[in-house]
Amino acid sequence: MDTDIAPHVLAIDDDPAMRKLIADYLAENDVRVTTVATGQEMLRVLAEEAIDAIVLDLRLAGEDGMDLARKVRAESTIPIIMVTGRKEEADRVMGLELGADDYITKPFSPRELLARVRAVLRRYKIVQDVLPARDEKRRAYRFGGWELNLRTRRLMSPQGERIELTNGEFSLLQAFCAAPQRILSRDQLLELSRLNRAEVYDRSIDVQILRLRRKIEPNPSDPHYIKTERGAGYMLDVAVDVLR
Secondary structure, three states: OOOOOOOEEEEEOOOHHHHHHHHHHHHHOOOEEEEEOOHHHHHHHHHHOOOOEEEEEOEEOOEEHHHHHHHHHHHOOOOEEEEEEOOOHHHHHHHHHHOOOEEEEEOOOHHHHHHHHHHHHHHHHHHHHHOOOOOOOOOEEEEOOEEEEOOOOEEEOOOOOEEOOOHHHHHHHHHHHHOOOOOEOHHHHHHHHHHOOOOOOHHHHHHHHHHHHHHHOOOOOOOOOEEEEOOOEEEEOOOOEEEO
């Protein structure tokens, strides 16, 4: 997303009043908005326009918003903000598991929606700055005899043994492998991990890396792979091959 160009948000809601509220408020705050009422219209706009974020009401008349979210995520990494009711916790959990980036509950203030839109756009801007163009065909990463399978989320040692990883450890290692021999700050690692829907928080980044080192380093106290760059962050200091 070019920061000199107003971000383009696509809002899907079958309530005309809600569509107007979203469009008017976001437009007043330098956000370009396209609003539609149906999933078919949503898919048409996605095929024709460059969209930076989607605001999707999960409760559309005659349609399953969750299915629409699943279709979007199967084809792209566009940030999705789900709109749900206050009592629809199961929908929020399922949506996040499908790959939605955030949610907002009705009734909500336009100001809160704007804040959430800006937050997911900042998150993806950080990712775009750090990582190369996303390659959905990547199957695995290989470094120093280790292999991280992105589809099965498995890590295999050089000896062919499966190493169990927590969600946080997997996401951190994936972030390192996607940007090898490049210093990543704690903030960047936090956002990259959140992109992969891991429960990683700023104060625990160092702890997660310590645990990851214990699993992949021959000598965790003198790491060969994940190096500490004092005052800057961490770096995976090894060449990485991409398997497709």
